[in-house]
Amino acid sequence: MKRGVGMILAVLMLGSLLWIPSYGASEGTLRSVHYGIASLGLAYYSSPEKLAPLMNLTNEELGELLSSGEYKLQNPVMVNYGNEWYKINQPQAIEGTTWVITVLDININENSALVVVSDSITGKQSDQTLLRRDVPVDIFGDGSIILTLKDTFVGIDGKLLALIEAHSKVSILRLVSKDQYWDLQKLGLTMGILDGVRIFLAEEWELYPVNKNRVSGIYALTRAGIDNRWSLMSASTPDGHLNVSFLTSDRLLWSPWNPLNSLDSNSYLVWSLVSDSGGYYGFDGFYHPYRCTWTVERGNFVVPNNAVIYNQTRGWISPNTGKNATVKITYHCDFGQWHNGISGGMDDLKNYIAFLYTWGYRDFDGDPYYDQLRDFWDVLPHTLGFQWLQDGYVVYGNYTHPIDDNVTAQYYLFYPQFPWELYWAIGELVANGQAYGVSNSYYFVDWKDGAQQLDLLNGTHCGDLEKVMSAIASGNAGASFPGINWGSAASRLNSDIAFYRAHGHFVISNGPYILAEYVPTKYIKLEKFTGSRTIFANYPHMPLTGNSNVIEFVPSGNFDSAVQEIARGNVDIGMFGFGWYRFESLGSDALQALELYPKTVGSFDLTVNPYHDPDKDAPIVTNASGVYFNPFAIREVRFALNYLVNRSYIVNNILGGVGTPMLGGISQTDPAYPYIPPVYRSLGLVPDGDIAYALALVERGMEKAQQEVVKYGHTLERRDDGFWYFDGQPVEVKFIIRIEDERHDIGLYVADLLEKRMGFRVKRLFWDRLKAGQVVFGKPPSNYEWNIYTGGWGTSGIEEIYPDGMISWWYSSSGYYPSAVGPNHESNITVEAALAFLGTQYGDMGTYPSAIQNASKVYFVFNNLGTPDSFSASQYISRTVPISVRTVSMLADEFNITSAGSSDVIVSVGGPLVNRITAKFDSMALVHMGIEPGRIRILTPNGEFIWNVPKPWWNVTEGYFVIQFFNDRTTGALVVTIYGTDADSTAAGAYYFMSQVYPNIDFYSGLNYMVGLWQDTETGADIPLPGAGQGDTSGFSAGDSITIVAQG
Known part of the structure; x- marks a missing residue:
């Protein structure tokens, strides 16, 4: 499959036409965003134009979209959806929206119309609203839909018509697919890591x-x-x-x-x-059926008149008849037998649900049948009614998980774990025990003075419960409830009592x-x-x-x-x-x-305090005790911590190897992890860190800060002792280091790095959980009592796969960012900024001639002298370099990339197994090789290509090569990598670049990568053959076939 450059340029032009007018993006920014999208492997948001509505959103706003499934975006200008004629009682959608207008009545004489507006996806419905001619009405009061009656008319069929115009100040972004969901999670994680307020270090096992x-x-x-x-x-x-x-x-x-x-x-x-x-x-993170099955239907449903909920004084009632629901779920369940041998059934289900409604609502002041329902406090209000089946129920509701029907089904799944009579007898003991001659007082969850928390394993509690059950079984119930038939419970209660006498407790389950x-x-x-x-x-x-x-x-x-x-x-x-x-x-x-x-069991992180005076665009903090320089108010310095620390060292030397490095909030053991690696790859995050890049970031950030503080009459300099000084005093960071666990040693390790590498003096504060928590999470960060803290997070065993709002909670002001009290840090990193940042590291093939001609030095890097890779560099690539430009040949193991300058060009020849420079860039490239036993997978934004290792290994007759361009983030040098699935394919790539790409470079302008298929179609070989001594006669030669199979 050969994709021409013309198609790529057409896409970029389309993006320019659709996107630049809204966001002012330059062609360079657009190209970077395009590469950023490719680097993250975004599937739903696969182009800048698809992402356009999200470009200015922050992580907090993405989190709202992920958690609730929708986000209201203020439109820069009023959107006009045009006008349409509407007939009475004929619902009609507003084209281009999910809104549906139903006209209930039209008055020709008064030029008015009575309407109801509903959302076809969420089921949200307005009250009846009267429209008058030429008077705009904001239907929901939030700008999402504004209607204006323009005219009324009698049609030729004698029916009344209303001409209604629709506008909106608000666009509603909605989650509609799993691809979209995971794209947003990857964007949020990227933005959070770039902001650098929370740096995850390691997962502890x-x-x-x-x-x-x-x-x-x-x-x-x-x-x-x-x-x-x-x-x-x-x-x-x-x-x-x-x-x-x-x-x-x-x-x-x-x-x-x-x-x-x-x-x-x-x-x-x-x-x-x-x-x-x-x-x-x-274990896979998904919710699965066990004792029940379900069918989930999403849409716009009207709650029928036989859909009921329970009220302890009125019984089963239908207060929501006629209301709109967004989901209808049908459940079928097996009730089997209880541990006392009694068969379960629909009475267990219905009476269990009635029990939850009874105890979940305070029906009147002093209602004794009320306690906290922690597992159901938000479910019951979203439940609009139940219809009963022989083995289950149908439920109507207005909550849905954004993308997973099974999670929605979990939300509305009611399945009893005790026999119904046991639930209600327990309720009688807690609410009405004295009526049964019980002197002790009990409660479920809400503490009561002089009462004991009920325990079905406690002998005294069980003895009191037996009294209640015996009384009810004898027809002497202390209270009655509509729909609850105590008389039918007698034999069941006696079976419960028999179980208790045999086992000493009332834990009767299923x-x-x-x-x-x-x-x-x-x-x-x-x-x-x-x-x-x-x-x-x-x-x-x-x-x-x-x-x-x-x-x-x-x-x-x-x-x-x-x-x-x-x-x-x-x-x-x-x-x-x-x-x-x-x-x-x-x-x-x-x-x-x-x-x-x-x-x-948990994870460790570094939480930093990014506070600075809100009235200054400089990393300065002013309080009663003085004026201070906060290096962590500089985003580059915070971000650099991701590369400063060696997470492998932390796991191996501090955690004793019992754990794994965490490059961000989603670790390798998290069920969500399979979606996340493109984030870490595109950011170049590796367990061992990248100290050179970290120091380059610090240098850039501090140089910027030097210019900023001058505006406010301050000085900032780094002296010969390696430390930074603000107004002549050493810059000091206050590091709260927890002492109870491995965070003590982690803190010592990081503190040394801050001093020896970043040049900040560290005041090490060795505090316990209580003292640290009171300052870090209990006081405003503006107090400036700390700069950095060794944080920790717990895990909860088998978890669901969806992070939903967790990423925004870790990485935005939706959560502790950095504190539980304000002022929280407000990140200014948007979707556009994050993608553009990622994209700038991917170079443009069209810049090669200019870079080569103006280079101070051109480095040829390969694995060893006398190898096919060195031959490819010297015989092919060198021909693209003017004779006046200095070239330097280096072995990959000896080359230090930081020795290159911003005006240099580095050409790395050979694959990631033999060339560590290629490996460094392959790990963050748009195209990268997955090396597996017996084969190599070449992963590209266009799809993947598989090369199987031939037998014998040296008998290569075809293979793939990859050519990619990078802007080195540390030095600024242009880097070109040329490598193949084997030495012959690498040579083919080098030859193709020399003979086809370089002479026609204008045609390849705007491209970052290409993947070619080489096939040995000409006898003989131009390069030394690795297996020549073993009879290898195949190999690359200039007349062989080369087909470009992917480029972008």
């Missing part, structure tokens, strides 16, 4: 010990570890018994177990094995294991449940049952004894994690018996 002689088959991923339901269900032992230890010397479980309370990590793990949910997030025995400080026993359960899982790592018949949990008082018990085989799994430093001191016998499973 902990290791969980497992006896590998007894346990097999555990499925686990680093992000989630093994302390989750699915990993424990997948574990197998020879005897079917799985023994698990918690590291605790007091209680095994800490949280009270009741239907509304949040649980501690130990409790949550046990509860996850005892109960089932309707669906689950998988999961793969029964909580058979619980001794708070000593022992938990789970037994496999053999009752009816049906699942609809379409994900392979969500089984119906576990491989163990019995799972036992026991306490371990300290790490050493716990690990030794696991190594001896007395315990199978340790449900606790530590760094390698805790395991390395174990004896070899113990280590040989253990399999250590990693789990992501």
Whole structure:
């Protein structure tokens, strides 16, 4: 597939015509934006014209679009959508918008029309609005749609017509596809890294010990570890018994177990094995069906009159009949059997939902049936009504996830995990216990003076609950509720009581294991449940049952004894994690018996304070104690931290190898990571850092600052001692270094870099969490009590794939940026600025003649003398250089790119495996090679090309070459890389550049890269053959076939 340069120039011209009038972009900026788009691999926003509405948006605004699915953009001028005739009761869309106008009535005499406007996507609907002739009406009061009645008329059919004109001050940007979603996430992450207020360093892992002689088959991923339901269900032992230890010397479980309370990590793990949910997030980050299936329909739906919600005084009611909904979801569920042997059914579902409505709303002052519903506080208000099915329900609502129907389905999925009568009996105990002769007072979540938080594992609490249940079963319920039939619950309540008397608790659920025995400080026993359960899982790592018949949990008082018990085989799994430093001191016998499973537990970052006086365009801070220079108010200096630090050093030497470098907020173990590498590649971020680039950024930023502070009567200089001085005093940064964990050593490492490399004196403040948090997050950054802080973030096991608003929370004033209190930093990096920055590093082939003719030096860089690559450089590329220009040949391993100047040209010949200069630029190029066993993948914005290694390896008869141009970000030199899948293909590329590109350079102006296919069609070879001694007679020669397969 050969793509001509004419097509590319046509695209750029089209972009110029459509884009420059709106944003004033120069042709150079447009080209940079075009390259920036290609470098990020944007799929939906594949051209500047598609991105035009977003060009001036900041990260905070992108975050709003990602979180809510839409963003209202103020139009620079009023948009006129024209006028149309409308008939009564015939909804009609406004062309070019999602708005639909329905005219309800027309009055010819008064020249008026009564209308309703709705959004065909969101379902948003206006009130009935009266339009009068020539009077504009802002329908929603936000400028999104403005209607003006222009005329009324009687049609030839006798029906009334209204001529209505539509305008808008606001354009609504909406998420409509997954490609668009991930494009926006990549843009947001890029913009955040460029702003440099938060620099992620490393992801920390902990290791969980497992006896590998007894346990097999555990499925686990680093992000989630093994302390989750699915990993424990997948574990197998020879005897079917799985023994698990918690590291605790007091209680095994800490949280009270009741239907509304949040649980501690130990409790949550046990509860996850005892109960089932309707669906689950998988290790892949997507939400999957489990005990329920669903069908999601998006659109504009009218809530029917039999769609109901519950009210504790009125029962099932239909208050939302006739309202618009944006989503309709149909659920079918299996209710199976409860652990007490009773069959589940629709009453469990309906009465469970009624319970949530009863306790989720305060229906009157002093309502005793009210508590916090943390998992449902935002769901119930968006739920417009339920229609009941034989095995599920249909729900109408007005929330949808921007792109994933399964996440929308999770939002509206109601699936009981206790029998319905247990929910309601518990409610009676909490709200109305005295009516049943219970003297103790209880609460679910909201603390009450003199009351205890209900716990279904607590013997006293369960005894009181038994009193309530016995009374209700005997027909003596203390309260009645419409639609709740206590009479039908008698036999079920008696079964619940029988379960309690057998097991000592009321944790009656529906999961793969029964909580058979619980001794708070000593022992938990789970037994496999053999009752009816049906699942609809379409994900392979969500089984119906576990491989163990019995799972036992026991306490371990300290790490050493716990690990030794696991190594001896007395315990199978340790449900606790530590760094390698805790395991390395174990004896070899113990280590040989253990399999250590990693789990992501958090990440470390550097958070910087970018504050400066808002009335000055200089990095100056003025407060009661004086005037200060804040180097981190300079974006280049903040951004340089990304390249100053060696993340590999942090992981290997501080974290002991138990972790992974983080180049930004999305790490390698995050389920979202597969979408993210183009961001890190295009920014040239690598784990080892790039100290030369970091220092170049600092130098540029500080030179700019020198000019800025002069305007306000100050001086800034770097002296011979290597340190910077402001008004004659050393520039000092206050570095808050946390002392509790590895951040102490990270802080020491970074502090040394700030002093020795950047030239800032560092005041090291060794503070604990409380003291640091009070200053960093609890006080305004304008107080200027700190400059930089060793931050940290936690993770939550199995996570969803969608970051939604998290990137903007990390990297904009939507979150702690840098503090929880203002003034927050307002980034001025826009989408356009970010893309243009990325694009400037990609050079233009058309600049080659001028650069060569004006070069101080031209460097030819290759892997070794006497190789085909050196031959290609000397015999082909050298012919493009005027004899008057000095040329220098360098071996790649000896060449220091920082020795080049901005007027130099570097030509690097040979592939990334043999030439580290090529490798450096290939890692951030628009075209790059993925080298895999037995093949090479050439990834381009036009698609990918695969080259399979021939057998024998030297018998090459065809291959691909790549020619690319770069503007080196550190030195400013023009860099040309020419390399192929093999030495012959590299030679073909060099020859093609000399013989075709250079003589016709005007034709290639505006191009950054080209990929060519070389095929050996002429006998003999022009270059030395690597396999000549082994009988190789094939190789590149000038008469061979060369076809350009991609360029851009």
